[in-house]
Amino acid sequence: MIRTLIINPGSTSTKIALFADNECVLNQNIEHENHEILKFHSLVEQEPFRIQKIEEYITAHNIDLNSIDAFVGRGGLMRPIPGGTYEVDTAMIEDLRSGKFGIHASNLGAIISDYFAKKLQKRAFIVDPVVVDEFEPVAYLSGFKGLERRSVFHALNQKAVAREALKNINKKYAESNVIVAHLGGGISIGAHKRGKVVDVNNGLDGEGPFAPNRTGQVSAMSVVDYVFDHQTDRETMRKLITQTGGLVSYLGTNDLREVEAKITSGDKYAKLVFDSLVYQISKEIGKQAAVLQGEVDMVILTGGLAYSVPLKKALTQKNKWIADVVVIPGEMEMQALNLGAQRVLTGTEDVKNYQKESEALAHAKRI
Ligand SMILES: Nc1ncnc2c1ncn2[C@@H]1O[C@H](COP(=O)(O)OP(=O)(O)OP(=O)(O)O)[C@@H](O)[C@H]1O
Numbered sequence: 001m002i003r004t005l006i007i008n009p010g011s012t013s014t015k016i017a018l019f020a021d022n023e024c025v026l027n028q029n030i031e032h033e034n035h036e037i038l039k040f041h042s043l044v045e046q047e048p049f050r051i052q053k054i055e056e057y058i059t060a061h062n063i064d065l066n067s068i069d070a071f072v073g074r075g076g077l078m079r080p081i082p083g084g085t086y087e088v089d090t091a092m093i094e095d096l097r098s099g100k101f102g103i104h105a106s107n108l109g110a111i112i113s114d115y116f117a118k119k120l121q122k123r124a125f126i127v128d129p130v131v132v133d134e135f136e137p138v139a140y141l142s143g144f145k146g147l148e149r150r151s152v153f154h155a156l157n158q159k160a161v162a163r164e165a166l167k168n169i170n171k172k173y174a175e176s177n178v179i180v181a182h183l184g185g186g187i188s189i190g191a192h193k194r195g196k197v198v199d200v201n202n203g204l205d206g207e208g209p210f211a212p213n214r215t216g217q218v219s220a221m222s223v224v225d226y227v228f229d230h231q232t233d234r235e236t237m238r239k240l241i242t243q244t245g246g247l248v249s250y251l252g253t254n255d256l257r258e259v260e261a262k263i264t265s266g267d268k269y270a271k272l273v274f275d276s277l278v279y280q281i282s283k284e285i286g287k288q289a290a291v292l293q294g295e296v297d298m299v300i301l302t303g304g305l306a307y308s309v310p311l312k313k314a315l316t317q318k319n320k321w322i323a324d325v326v327v328i329p330g331e332m333e334m335q336a337l338n339l340g341a342q343r344v345l346t347g348t349e350d351v352k353n354y355q356k357e358s359e360a361l362a363h364a365k366r367i
């Protein structure tokens with residue numbers, strides 16, 4: 001039996017799961033209050049806080065860490081690479097810690113897995129990180145030479161739910177076209193064309209709809225004016241765009257359940273913000289339908305926000321003209337991370353090397 005501990009840091013939570021082969025023995029979403037996260041000046045400073053939360057949970061549930069064969073983290077912002085399972089190594093950890101490819105909670109997945117693996121002399125992996133890049137050449141151009149677009153999205157969950165939803169209608173991922181809207185603390189909406197995500201909004205850098213914590217698209221010139229008018233710095237802007245934008249900036253919360261409660265109690269402004277969220281998500285789904293030239297087998301809604309009954313009802317109503325709308329709330333990331341590690345540990349797939357794969361992709365893109 002192969003036992004894995006899965007570690008999946010999100011913007012508002014750290015999800016952990018314990019698997020024995022393919023069976024999930026334990027699954028816990030450790031939620032973090034916004035003020036707990038905001039007190040840290042940088043993401044890497046959250047490492048001891050998140051490790052402590054995991055260790056507290058492990059101790060409280062009498063889990064023997066020595067019985068675990070591998071620690072598997074959600075992969076973060078580093079050099080673009082093809083999908084697959086990667087061994088966590090020094091080059092990867094250096095890139096993630098430096099933040100030079102961007103800051104995202106998932107950067108801590110490999111870092112925390114590496115901490116446990118080193119402590120217990122076990123292996124650490126990541127699977128389908130957020131930098132999986134399958135763009136078609138036309139998708140890279142932004143209109144601003146030198147500031148080209150990059151593929152950054154909830155790759156792991158988008159691919160896992162697409163495969164799952166298609167399996168239910170006996171279709172293969174590699175032969176289908178689907179639009180997946182991952183609606184979490186951040187929102188990414190991808191066009192999956194015959195097994196490749198050929199375009200997706202990079203919600204982290206400010207593309208697409210606003211999200212619980214994110215601004216989404218804001219006109220470029222207004223951001224330039226804001227920076228100069230407020231004499232602000234890079235870190236402040238990063239926080240405004242990725243942590244305190246969207247629902248937080250309008251309503252002071254990143255929790256859609258609180259927004260729903262405000263609406264129920266008659267708050268008209270909260271209703272406007274909710275309707276605008278639906279409007280912006282639908283606009284992005286429509287864009288990806290254009291990328292797929294209207295040939296869409298299915299629209300899938302997933303992520304934490306997809307638990308919201310009013311949101312899924314409104315989005316289904318607005319997008320059913322494109323294709324059937326299927327809802328898979330939450331995420332399948334934990335299963336997908338385990339499966340990726342199990343495939344390598346059982347020898348059915350080769351583990352990938354970060355340096356080698358990133359260099360090969362960079363070379364292919366230059367051609
Ligand atoms: N039952 C529910 N009804 C409405 N909203 C919900 C419900 N459950 C969770 N949410 C909302 O889902 C959001 C969090 O989603 P999720 O857990 O996917 O985010 P995350 O994992 O922290 O970030 P990301 O998905 O961007 O990596 C929060 O805004 C939360 O309020």
Ligand SMILES: CCCC(=O)O
Nearest residue numbers: 130153154186203204
């Ligand atoms: C980096 C994964 C996508 C997102 O959080 O916006």
